[in-house]
Amino acid sequence: MEIIVADLAQSHGLDMVEQRIQAGDVSLLVNNAGFQTYMPFVDLSIDRAQEEVAVQVTAVMRLSHAALPAMIARGEGAIINVSSLLCFSGSLKSPFMPKRSVYAATKAFITMFSELLAAELQGKGILVQALCPAVVRTEFHDIDGKPVLRPNVPVMEPGDVVNASLAGLRQGDTICIPALEQVGKLSAVGDANRALFDAGRGAELAPRYR
Ligand SMILES: NC(=O)c1ccc[n+]([C@@H]2O[C@H](COP(=O)([O-])OP(=O)(O)OC[C@H]3O[C@@H](n4cnc5c(N)ncnc54)[C@H](OP(=O)(O)O)[C@@H]3O)[C@@H](O)[C@H]2O)c1
Numbered sequence: 355m356e357i358i359v360a361d362l363a364q365s366h367g368l369d370m371v372e373q374r375i376q377a378g379d380v381s382l383l384v385n386n387a388g389f390q391t392y393m394p395f396v397d398l399s400i401d402r403a404q405e406e407v408a409v410q411v412t413a414v415m416r417l418s419h420a421a422l423p424a425m426i427a428r429g430e431g432a433i434i435n436v437s438s439l440l441c442f443s444g445s446l447k448s449p450f451m452p453k454r455s456v457y458a459a460t461k462a463f464i465t466m467f468s469e470l471l472a473a474e475l476q477g478k479g480i481l482v483q484a485l486c487p488a489v490v491r492t493e494f495h496d497i498d499g500k501p502v503l504r505p506n507v508p509v510m511e512p513g514d515v516v517n518a519s520l521a522g523l524r525q526g527d528t529i530c531i532p533a534l535e536q537v538g539k540l541s542a543v544g545d546a547n548r549a550l551f552d553a554g555r556g557a558e559l560a561p562r563y564r
Pocket residue numbers: 360361362363364386387388389390409436437438439486487488489490491492493494495
């Protein structure tokens with residue numbers, strides 16, 4: 355096993371990992387690094403927000419880009435990008451949900467990036483998955499070393515998330531939501547997006563904007 359210690363929010367850390375991946379022997383890339391910044395956007399330090407974008411957007415994009423040429427040449431490989439169920443939470447207004455504008459937006463990037471990349475790579479033997487768990491029992495929720503979770507929130511064990519992701523990869527799931535049994539709910543999102551795209555493509559202003 356080879357371990358590289360790197361801060362993916364810093365360009366020298368990301369460069370180091372990127373160069374290692376460019377050696378071309380990675381068959382499974384898991385972009386897992388991430389952290390939450392649950393707070394009102396105006397209270398979030400802009401440096402921390404920038405780090406979040408660096409780790410959860412820039413690093414995911416650059417490390418995928420570094421891994422793909424060799425995977426394409428071999429005709430096999432897989433990329434798992436750890437997103438979050440919160441990538442679908444833009445329309446959720448619940449006061450019990452955390453303030454998450456930057457966190458959820460980075461996860462929306464990951465999910466759309468993965469979905470479009472998977473489509474681009476179809477037929478090349480490479481699987482791309484956006485893994486979208488809800489709440490998982492990890493140090494992600496710790497503040498000052500203690501877990502901070504609302505009571506009664508369903509919490510999944512990390513091993514179950516891993517098993518779902520690998521099962522999803524075998525089934526060719528581009529979006530894996532570990533607790534989702536009714537897959538029709540996910541295809542309904544795709545159907546709604548296509549319907550919105552079709553309805554929003556006109557050359558004329560909608561009457562309500564005139
Ligand atoms: N736990 C949840 O409820 C939940 C739900 C949905 C999605 N997720 C996602 O799952 C992924 C893994 O998080 P987790 O739940 O396992 O949380 P975690 O226990 O806090 O682990 C986060 C991991 O990301 C690494 N990391 C954070 N910032 C980094 C940086 N700047 N450079 C390199 N590595 C960095 C950490 O490394 P160090 O240990 O060295 O700091 C750690 O290995 C994240 O992308 C998170 O957004 C988590």
